[in-house]
Amino acid sequence: MAKSISLLWGAGSPPCWRVMITLEEKKLQGYKRKLLSFEKGEHKSQEVLEINPRGQLPTFKHGENIVNESTAACLYLESQFRSQGNKLIPDTAAEQAMMYQRMMEGLTLTEKLNSVIYYEWFVPEDERHDTAVKRNREALKTELRLWEGYLEKVAAGSYLAGAFSLADVIVFPNIAYALRFGLSVERYPKLAKYYRLLKDRPSIKTSWPPHWLPSPQGYDTLKNL
């Protein structure tokens, strides 16, 4: 089955990583994949645009079915391969509620991280303001503290919604990203603990962004947050 799956991906992109973690969890190793370079603009290449008119990565295909939005691809894979590999949607109503809630909140976390990390990429030079940078950083700080609080309420050894689930698939790459960009493990001890709990999980370790391996802590953008 894995042979009918193909993924075009970019290294270090949390959305790509989510799909790769899900493929590992669902025991779909052996799928076709091709690493493209954001730096070289390969996400805007014809090869991508034919499958994904947005020119974004991941670009994902299963047989003739195209699912490019990362959260959509994860939901689709869990639904199509429900009884294969690890179950990523819990059974109880309480855990499902928590899972869907944290999964979707994870996208807000992504957005707030991007607004700080990629400010200069998103905003043309003439339109940049120190006040906006400061506001984005404050908003990210508030967001990260919210997650710190969520994790404080979680039972010892538990993931975001009980057992490992799609909530973790969506959220973990963001946390790894924040730490790579210098987030303080002292000021965010619960996020750091969550990171340590998950970083060696086989699905995550196997799909770890290859260029992160030689230099785990890449930048200090978030150091003082």
Add this chain to the structure above:
Amino acid sequence: MAKSISLLWGAGSPPCWRVMITLEEKKLQGYKRKLLSFEKGEHKSQEVLEINPRGQLPTFKHGENIVNESTAACLYLESQFRSQGNKLIPDTAAEQAMMYQRMMEGLTLTEKLNSVIYYEWFVPEDERHDTAVKRNREALKTELRLWEGYLEKVAAGSYLAGAFSLADVIVFPNIAYALRFGLSVERYPKLAKYYRLLKDRPSIKTSWPPHWLPSPQGYDTLKNL
């Protein structure tokens, strides 16, 4: 069952509308609901913050389970009440792929609409730029044309992913919103057709934003798009 459900909502908010449409589709009429005013800042009231630390609407509870993100609440309701009312996730892999994809892309559409309609709300006066306004409008135009293209490929009388599904629940309120803000039905004939196909569907008609009824076309923000 509906009695254990409560919703705090704001009129005209696409995220609130999504949850209300889903509740109707799942035959959960009779749930508790309370209309709050964004203008009076009631979404930041203690009543909301106790359930939703983000101070946003919708704020949704089913028994003790809290699911505030609108897409999460819709997925949760469909999962919990699968065999009740209309089925909102299709059976075939091809339709599921399309449904999850369009559902998640619907959130990008929301974001791009908001960046134009609420520019002055989001961006402090000192940080506003005509170039940014222009760029946001161009991005929204590109986004709307993408959806126009998606609908062009859909079979006659069909919804976004075959039968009516969560994709329509998430996307339709955005389309109604765009038209209310003056989007041209001549320049976007497929979006207009999709709007006409859905506007009288009972779940949608019943939950129509009450203050839109006396004045269907409210603004001309998007008139020239």
